Amino acid sequence: MRLTVIGCAGSYPGPDSPASCYLLESDGSRIVLDMGNGSLGALQAVTDIYDIDAVVLSHLHVDHFIDLTSYYVALKYRPGGHPTRRVPVWGPAATSQRLVAAYGLTGSDMSGELDVREITEDFQVGPFRITTRRVPHPIEARAIRVAAGGATLTYSGDTGPHPELADFARGSDVALFEASFLSRDDNPRDLHLTAAEAAAAATQAGADRVVLTHLVPWNSRADTLAEARAVRSDAELAHPGLVVDL
Numbered sequence: 001m002r003l004t005v006i007g008c009a010g011s012y013p014g015p016d017s018p019a020s021c022y023l024l025e026s027d028g029s030r031i032v033l034d035m036g037n038g039s040l041g042a043l044q045a046v047t048d049i050y051d052i053d054a055v056v057l058s059h060l061h062v063d064h065f066i067d068l069t070s071y072y073v074a075l076k077y078r079p080g081g082h083p084t085r086r087v088p089v090w091g092p093a094a095t096s097q098r099l100v101a102a103y104g105l106t107g108s109d110m111s112g113e114l115d116v117r118e119i120t121e122d123f124q125v126g127p128f129r130i131t132t133r134r135v136p137h138p139i140e141a142r143a144i145r146v147a148a149g150g151a152t153l154t155y156s157g158d159t160g161p162h163p164e165l166a167d168f169a170r171g172s173d174v175a176l177f178e179a180s181f182l183s184r185d186d187n188p189r190d191l192h193l194t195a196a197e198a199a200a201a202a203t204q205a206g207a208d209r210v211v212l213t214h215l216v217p218w219n220s221r222a223d224t225l226a227e228a229r230a231v232r233s234d235a236e237l238a239h240p241g242l243v244v245d246l
């Protein structure tokens, strides 16, 4: 399995990264985890967006799903006719309505282009075995564990501190955990992890490699990395274009 980081900016796009989006490839199949603001452009630089097997959404905050409205346009209006294959999108129950409202569609929906399905705890897309688990966040949000080709990656999505996250990610080759906050700040509860909390949870999970993401533009990467490395010396930060072969 190969991970390519498309966007790793937290909460809104940064000057050098789109918001959340990750491409996973295995055995000729490809799925996308989240499609936040600005990610569809960067995604085109690394893959054919007409050859994506599914999109899986951690939750319906704009920085994780809004570029699906643009993906709908790319699917619907490409010259050469209407797409014959609807792209599966796994997301929370309200995903269809949110997409329609965000785009401003009236009298129609996106069901001709996107096959939106309510996300469950366990499903399969080609070679990808996908398991999800609810995590604390102001709206329904899930961590996503993906296994394929003998490798496992766990993406935290957006989450406040959660005692079950390490257990859910147990034995992952890669823990792709959000590290939005710094411990020095007076952070809101049940919203995001600090760099120290993310590194600690990934270590507790026994993950071989810790890649911290959802890096909010108002924090410096150096401060985030320093806080994480005080807990786990080999923690690293995501950046657009980062490729990890698992």
Ligand SMILES: [Zn+2]
Residues within 6 Å of the ligand: 010, 011, 020, 061, 063, 064, 158, 214
């Ligand atoms: Zn977010």
Ligand SMILES: [Zn+2]
Residues within 6 Å of the ligand: 059, 061, 137, 158
């Ligand atoms: Zn969020």
